[in-house]
Amino acid sequence: MKNPVTHYENFPVASVLCPAHLRPAIAAIYHFARTADDLADEGTATPAERLAALAQFRQDLHAAAHQQPHSGRWPQVFEPLAAVIAQHALPVPLLADLLDAFEQDIRHTASQHRYAVDDELLDYCTRSANPVGRLLLHLYGVTDEVSLAQSDLVCTALQLINFWQDVGVDVARGRWYPSQQAMAQFGVTEAD
Structure with a gap:
């Protein structure tokens, strides 16, 4: 996103309480969800533009899940996420469910x-x-x-x-x- 959005959530505090070896995975999940939520909610994009961005985000998730190149639009999300998916056999359908919810918010x-x-x-x-x-x-x-x-x-x-x-x-x-x-x-x- 061009203009970073600040959020009032407690993720940074909570992440310190997690075991160090899981922090990169938790951060990757958080950044995936936070970025997708921002695509659905923040800025001045139209509903059609938001849905199109989430569709591309979903394609990048699919690429990350199959260790294929992503679009390059959100490298800070999908490069770490691809590693986490591979390392932890992360259940990708759960990540896709989040995208379904964000799309539902728009529709x-x-x-x-x-x-x-x-x-x-x-x-x-x-x-x-x-x-x-x-x-x-x-x-x-x-x-x-x-x-x-x-x-x-x-x-x-x-x-x-x-x-x-x-x-x-x-x-x-x-x-x-x-x-x-x-x-x-x-x-x-x-x-x-």
Whole structure:
């Protein structure tokens, strides 16, 4: 991206708490997700331009997964990521799920789509949040179903908290995450 975007996230602090041998892998995953999210959210690109950029990003992911040359547009993302995919046998479908969620964000704007029921929003979280937890568990060699399910619950909860705290930011981007079901259940209106 031409103008780097600053984010308020706690990744730099959390990464210090991880084992040193996993930090490059965690950083590669973070930079992949952060860059894709910025392509979907930041700047003045049109929805069509954003989707085109994410399509190229997806092609570069495919190239990295197969140890083939990438487009060169995001070398700071795909050179480290290709090494991490090879070294850790990273599950590429989880990375692709994140791209699916970012594309969904662009396609489902507040004026065109509202989440009617909580289950629709929870389904979105299976692609927007849960893959990150599963990728990290993969790096630690944790693969049992109980741990994966617990990770999904934590990641979904964190995603929902993010939605609730950032309603103003999301609405300004044309996104509306509170479900109509939850709003009715708790007596919340759009004006609120």
